[in-house]
Amino acid sequence: MRKPCCEKQDTNKGAWSKQEDQKLIDYIRAHGEGCWRSLPQAAGLLRCGKSCRLRWINYLRPDLKRGNFAEDEEDLIIKLHALLGNRWSLIAGRLPGRTDNEVKNYWNSHLRRKLMSMGIDPKNHRLSQKLPSCRSKSQANEHFQKVKSNGENDQVSDAASCVDDISPLPDLNLDLTITPSCFTTEREKQQQQKSNVLRGIESTSALTPTLPLFR
DNA sequence: AACTCCTGCAACCGCCTCTGC
DNA sequence: CGCAGAGGCGGTTGCAGGAGT
Numbered sequence: 736m737r738k739p740c741c742e743k744q745d746t747n748k749g750a751w752s753k754q755e756d757q758k759l760i761d762y763i764r765a766h767g768e769g770c771w772r773s774l775p776q777a778a779g780l781l782r783c784g785k786s787c788r789l790r791w792i793n794y795l796r797p798d799l800k801r802g803n804f805a806e807d808e809e810d811l812i813i814k815l816h817a818l819l820g821n822r823w824s825l826i827a828g829r830l831p832g833r834t835d836n837e838v839k840n841y842w843n844s845h846l847r848r849k850l851m852s853m854g855i856d857p858k859n860h861r862l863s864q865k866l867p868s869c870r871s872k873s874q875a876n877e878h879f880q881k882v883k884s885n886g887e888n889d890q891v892s893d894a895a896s897c898v899d900d901i902s903p904l905p906d907l908n909l910d911l912t913i914t915p916s917c918f919t920t921e922r923e924k925q926q927q928q929k930s931n932v933l934r935g936i937e938s939t940s941a942l943t944p945t946l947p948l949f950r
Numbered sequence: 951a952a953c954t955c956c957t958g959c960a961a962c963c964g965c966c967t968c969t970g971c
Numbered sequence: 972c973g974c975a976g977a978g979g980c981g982g983t984t985g986c987a988g989g990a991g992t
Contacts, residue, residue: 748961749961789960789962824981839982
């Protein structure tokens, strides 16, 4: 059994109070982010470091854009989800002022339902009511077997196969270009390279996927 | 008005990855 | 190279508030 991230006794849990928020803000303004484990004690907070980090990143950071998602943000999330799967931090990285938690929540509460209501399987972005690009029963079976053998949880490869399989429909919005220059951190670049390898993309040059997106 | 059900979101948990030694 | 500690991430939970009956 793994050791807990911090001593569980003597730490507050649940919703943050205004005083706690203020302490965290004041401390980070004075000392900057980093060393989350020692931060609570230094800031006089009875919280674990992870909790402080989460609170700051998801709620207190000054550059956060709060409120409803714009239509273009929705589009981008759907496109990126088709490309990356549940890589919420990568997706959030493309949406200035949005956090991975926010994007994840928005996906689970709004976008997933929206896609389902349009007859699209939110897991793999395929039309769920009729199989795409299968002209005969045998082709459909073959397709089904292929999906099955890929495994349900392999969302990245699944999303990628969706890119391969689906022929463009008339009202699709297909404009998505991701170039390495937009990956701001080394970590993101590494993660993107990893996901490229997973999906069998060797070159890290511009990706211009063809994804099903309905407007 | 009271109750139940549903929805959205903040926060937690546990695993994975990275980094320094 | 292997280990341990810290940070980061995605999945899940729990609660508050709104909608419906």
